[in-house]
Amino acid sequence: MTFYDRGTILPGLIIGLCLFLSPFIYNGGKAGKAPVPELTPKAKEAKQCVAPKPYMTAWHMQLLDNWRQEVVREGSRYFNANQDLWWNNQFDGQLLEKWRRFITSSDASTPGATGKTYYKSLQVTCMECHSNKSKFCDECHNYLGVSPYCWDCHVQPKEDKQ
Amino acid sequence: MNFILGMVIAAIGMGPVVMIPLVGVGLLKLNFFFGVIVPYAALAIFVIGMIYRVMNWSRSPVPYRIPTTAGQEFSYPWIKSNPIDNPKNTYGVVARMIFEVLTFRSLFRHTKLEYRNTETGPKIDYEWEKWLWLAALAFHYSFLVIFLRHFRFFMDPVPGFVLILEKLDGFMQLGLLPINGLGAPGVYLTDMLLMLALTYLLLRRIYIPQVRYISLPADYFPLFLILTLGTTGILMRYLIRVDITAVKELAIGLFTFHPVAPAGIGVIFYVHLFCLCVLISYFPFSKLCHMAGIFLSPTRNLANTSRIVRHVNPWNYPVKFHTYEAYENEFREHMIEAGLPVEKGLDSEPAKEAEE
Missing domain, CATH: 1.20.950 (Fumarate Reductase Cytochrome B subunit)
Known part of the structure; x- marks a missing residue:
């Protein structure tokens, strides 16, 4: 069996495949473990965020954006953990909710059980418990290469170095 | 082929691509199978398929x-x-x-x-x-x-x-x-x-x-x-x-x-991943391989050097030539005997008949 133009085709093929398999080469068989955001004692004490953890993990950016819109546009300053999760008032329908639960295969959309009312504020409410930005926010954001623009406008909280 | 039929066939092919991970992960909870085994298999098919395809192309001479x-x-x-x-x-x-x-x-x-x-x-x-x-x-x-x-x-x-x-x-x-x-x-x-x-x-x-x-x-x-x-x-x-x-x-x-x-990754991710697996394993065997x-x-x-450079057919086999000189050397005596014109005479002198 004759292979013509091996001198150009083989190197080309190898370069192409190496580009495709570059993540294997870059990682070199080892990578950092997936980060686990660290909870402050205060956050641990509260037990539950404004919504359940799976929901907060996946959807916190939308919750924060909703809070921003509602506060800035509508002047609505308070968030009730049972009634105000966005799918409860924006979409009417149990079917959609069931489908969402199936597709996310989690109880991510279970409304918050605390029933508390919160003041909608990143700096005042969120950062009160999660005062450790570098250990809580940045861990996952850096791991995934996400750079949210929260702190372009908001004042970054000072952290107590323990 | 009727274009509606073509689309229907393609859509019939698409159905399982969405349904398999929906059922496999959503109902049967085969997370490891769809998250690890299928992607590795697809990647192997992709790499081996691409090597096969390209090497197969390189078997065609371009003389x-x-x-x-x-x-x-x-x-x-x-x-x-x-x-x-x-x-x-x-x-x-x-x-x-x-x-x-x-x-x-x-x-x-x-x-x-x-x-x-x-x-x-x-x-x-x-x-x-x-x-x-x-x-x-x-x-x-x-x-x-x-x-x-x-x-x-x-x-x-x-x-x-x-x-x-x-x-x-x-x-x-x-x-x-x-x-x-x-x-x-x-x-x-x-x-x-x-x-x-x-x-x-x-x-x-x-x-x-x-x-x-x-x-x-x-x-x-x-x-x-x-x-x-x-x-x-x-x-x-x-x-x-x-x-x-x-x-x-x-x-x-x-x-x-x-x-x-x-645990805890939604089914939608597995649908996405399975689509990708199908795409890359389909890749070497389809038009996507362009x-x-x-x-x-x-x-x-190729450079257009048809005229500047002499191109020799690479699969030319060696042809056995029998030149006129060799032919005459072989049959010179017979030729002279039969009165046929020859280029060289018998004693490697120019033949008088040929000159005349």
Whole structure:
């Protein structure tokens, strides 16, 4: 069996495949473990965020954006953990909710059980418990290469170095 | 083939691609199978398939120069030639290939025949088909950027070029729609561009009769597959979010050979992943393989040296010659005896008969 133009085709093929398999080469068989955001004692004490953890993990950016819109546009300053999760008032329908639960295969959309009312504020409410930005926010954001623009406008909280 | 039949066949092919992971992960909870085994199998098929395909191509000899000559050939220095569209050496070929691969130059020049109605009846027009070129360019570059952006899941730590791409791609800092609930995370331009370009390429196949006539299931299926891939990706980013830290844990596990299938990733992710697995395992055996084939196209990658260089057929076998000199040496005596003219006489002297 004759292979013509091996001198150009083989190197080309190898370069192409190496580009495709570059993540294997870059990682070199080892990578950092997936980060686990660290909870402050205060956050641990509260037990539950404004919504359940799976929901907060996946959807916190939308919750924060909703809070921003509602506060800035509508002047609505308070968030009730049972009634105000966005799918409860924006979409009417149990079917959609069931489908969402199936597709996310989690109880991510279970409304918050605390029933508390919160003041909608990143700096005042969120950062009160999660005062450790570098250990809580940045861990996952850096791991995934996400750079949210929260702190372009908001004042970054000072952290107590323990 | 009837175009509706073609689309139906492609859609029938698409059905299982969505249903298998929905059932397999959503109901049967086969997370490890769909998160680890299927991706590894697909990757193996891709790598081996590509090697097979390219090496199979390299078995075809290309003895003659067959480049498409889209400009004046080089002849005399005082005749203006086109060194890129009719390359005379490797430099020209490299320039031609760069333009071909990066800007789809030959597609750019593509024209289509159209009938224009005038008062005296229909007239033929050759219309520059810029929309196909534009949509193809938008689609390919969007796909490339989206593919490279995904490296944030494949590589740890995230390399700098991915962060720059994300910044550029999401520079609008807007949500999907100006509706509460869709304001975050920020929209990526390439997501939208990819879907628009794909939709155009699909509608073009359906709308233009000539293109519709030559469209087969193998044309619709990749479009459907990439549309589904894009739709699930967009859904996952903007509407049905999943825990992406766990997603990266799974992806990094695959790329470091320490596979894990973390719990709590939504089914939508497995649909997305399965679409990708089908895409890359289908890749080497379909028209999508033009990604490798473009570099092996003899009409593009050969210099037009048909006249400058002598080309010898590489599979010429050695022919046994019997020259006239040898023939005469063999039969000289007989020839002289029979009175036939010879070039050389018997005693290696010039024969008198031959001179006369």
